[in-house]
Structure formats: C-alpha cells, structure tokens
Amino acid sequence: MKGNLLVDKVQDGSSLTLKLQGQIDEGADYSNISFDSITSLSFDFEKITLINSTGLQKWISFLEKVPVSIEIKFVNCPLRITNQINLFPGFLANRKVKIESFFAPYFCPDCDHSDDILLSTETHFKDRNDIRAPEIRCKRCQKVMEFDGIEKKFFLFLKR
Amino acid sequence: MTKKKEFINTVKKSVESVIDHKKFEGFEIFEPHEIGEKIAPQGKSVVLWEVAENMLNGDQLKLPLNMGQPVAIIDGDLDDLINFWKSYPQFNFLLARKTYQFEKQLISLLTHMSSHEATEGIKAYLKPGAQIFSQKFLEYGLTKNYIEQIKTCAEKLDSFDQLPVAAATVAWELIMNAMFDAPYDFVKMQPKYSNLPRTTELVLQESEAIEVSYGFDDKLFVVAVKDNFGMLRKETMIQSLTRASRQDQNQIKRESASAGVGLYMLLNATNQLDFYVREKHYTQVIAVIHRHRRMREFEMGGKAINYFSK
Helix, strand or coil: CCCCEEEEEEEECCEEEEEEEEEECCCCCCCCCCCCCCCEEEEEEEEEEEECHHHHHHHHHHHHCCCCCCEEEEECECHHHHHHHHHCHHHHCCCCEEECEEEEEEECCCCCCEEEEEEEHHHHCCCCCCCCCCCCECCCCCCECEECCCHHHHHHHHHC | CCHHHHHHHHHHHHHHCCCCCCCCCCCEEECHHHHCHHHCCCCCCCEEEEECCCCCCHHHCCCHHHCCEEEEEECCCHHHHHHHHHHCCCCCEEEECCCCCCHHHHHHHHHHHHCCCCCCCHHHCCCCCCEEEEEEECEHHHHHHHHHHHHHHHHCCCCCCCHHHHHHHHHHHHHHHHHHHCCEECCCCEECCCCCCCCCCCECCHHHCEEEEEEECCCEEEEEEEECCCCCCHHHHHHHHHHHHCCCCCCCCCCCCCCCCHHHHHHHHCCEEEEEEECCCEEEEEEEEECCCCHHHHHHCCEEEEEEEC
C-alpha cells in the first residue's frame, strides 16, 4: 500500500535534516534515505499529522538502522510525537536522541485563546532536575497563559 | 461526614437521576476491607462497587465476585487499572479515577446495566437527535478517507485541540484491528489475516465487512467499529495491555505484523472503551472521548474499560 509520508531532505555538509510530512503509518518508506558521510541527522516532525501503531513499529526499525556514529536530533516535535515518546520509550530506538524543540499546549484564561507554543530544550529547560512549563504570554491579549496539560506527565520525554 | 459517605452521596446523586429504577435494583459500594483482603491489592485504596441484583443488607455480605456485576474503581491512572486487571481478570468493568472526574463513565455504565435490552451502538451513548454517521467497508485502503472524514468532523467542534488527532487515531486502530486481527477461520480454527503485513491491500469477503460509525453531541465524541466474528478475548486484551504498559524493550512487538500496542494507544486517546462481544457473531468496540474545552481536562479525566459478553 502506498505510504502517506513525504520525506524532504536538506543537506548541509555532513548534516542532514529530514523534514517529515504526513502520516507515520505502515506505508512509511525510509528506504531512500542514505547516511553516507553524515555525522548529524535531524528529524523535523512539525508536519506530521498522525502516527499509528504499525507506523510506530516501522519507525523504530528504521531508527535502529541509523549508524551509531551519527548524532540524532528531533526538532519541532508536535504533541502527537512527544506523546508517543512518553508512551513508548522505544520511539527513540535506544539511541541518545537530542530533543531540541517541541510544541507545548497553552491556553489563555483571559481571552480563551489556545495555542501550541514552540519551546527550546536549550533555552527553556536548562535545569533537567526542575522541569516546569515556562511562562508564556498570549499573542492576542499579552496576558500570562496557562500550561494546558499535566506537567509531570507531558514533560516525561525530557528525562528519557 | 466520612470520605466514603461523601463519595457515595456524590455518585448516588448523579446516578439516581439517570437510571431506570423499574429495571434496576440499585447498587452498593464497598471498600476492600469489607469484602476480603484477597481481592484488595496491597497499598492501594481500591473502591469496589457491586451492582447487585438485590439490595444488600449488612448481614448478607458475600464475596461480591459471585454476586451481581462488580465494578472496580481503581484509585489511580490507566497503568494502575491495567495492573489491577492483570491481577483480577474476573472483573469486566473497570474505572481508573485520576481526580474524581470519573462519574460520567460510571453513569454511562450503570445506565447501560439498568437496561435489559442490549443498548449497543453509538446511539445509546449520545443524546437524542445527535448526528451519527456509519459506513461499511471491505477494503482497508478505502477506510483512509473515512478516517480523514472523522478527523475533519472533530476539527469543526469547539473542543480541546487534540480531539481530531485522538478521534482519527482511535478510528484507525479500531479499523486495523477489525480488518486484520478479527477475522477468524472457524474451520481451520485460526485467525485469517493477522499475519499479513499491514501494507497489504486487504479486501475482505462480503461476510467479513466491518462497520465504522461515529457521532457526537455537546458532551461526547464517539467512534465505533464492528466486526462479524466476536473473537476478542478479555485475556488477550489483558495480555496486550500488560505488555504495552510495561514500557520496556518488549513493549512493541518487532517480528510480528502487528505492533501489539494498538489497544494501549486507544486507551490513552480516549476516556472510555466499551467492548460488546458475542462469541462467533460480532465484536463491537465503542470509544468515547469527552469533549472538554481544554487538553488538561481530558488528561485529568478518568479511564474506563467495560467488557460486555454474551
């Protein structure tokens, strides 16, 4: 069955970024990805819309095959990806993956606006022993937004 | 007022407004120490409810597993529910309450029990006049558009942002299970398609058609999938959930066609999963997502599994 995942490759020297778009499912095809002379590999998940259980299985098999000499990073992870990492530690395929950025849910109790805010691990979570949702201001009314989740549960992936 | 009395009053008040007293004798609430230590897990405050055919008097206490239909309310989260079910598989109705926001699931269950007819199907879950959609499928490939339709429907609703993804995920996992795992060859006594790679462009036989339904009202978004086999065993579910919830290296099946984590994904994406199984006839799985305004409210909502078999 034809897959619904598009993989856009952007290479800069020995750094390769794979921008994934669509669904991570049973049809996802990673066979055209070559790691020759790559030392750093980033996965941009921003445009991933859905992931199912067989897609998860296939993803792990693919990630396991990435040479251990290559540094792996995840960027722009939407909630559906961080949720998978929380539920299934195997999503990281036993690799030391650096999760550089991810989206976190916030809502504004004043104007009722909700938004997924892009957070940077480096900027917002320097102290891994004290992980808390950073203060974010609403784009619409500038009031302080509330984190729309359970912190202990949502940020579990940062400790993996 | 003791904590237990407060608890009982809160739930009775909610339940009594919705159940049919002509058909339903009522229920009693027991704490573990009242019915025997061997059913109470160590160190957990498990509240065991018994839905009894006859109202119990204080001097007629028996082991509730032999009486009526016991409902287990676990003072914990989904993983606690799974651990409890593994230890006590004799229960068919389980509820994990996180922050006391489980009444909806309990009311739904007791309402169902109060009816002597089989109130299956999405219609039984939604308010009169709710929009319900249904379609039958033979080809796995054709279900993708329908899943997209479910997602689009959920996107138009004023609910937490992740509802569309949750609804689509639920539909997808239920469909895969109904098409690949459910069909059973009763002559050869083995599953028909469960070993097929999920990339297979599977086309079922006419008699194997599945039915996918979805609907919503102002409180709930419900997805249901029905197959014509009725071979979903409680023991299989407990096994699958136990492995998936362990989060160790065996969590995801690697060598088999199925990852074995679909049910766990389903439970995390929903507030309630009801299984209606009539052996060798049909299995209908109904997934209920509460339409909260905020993601956090959904996360704090209870988790329930109900297994109705005939």
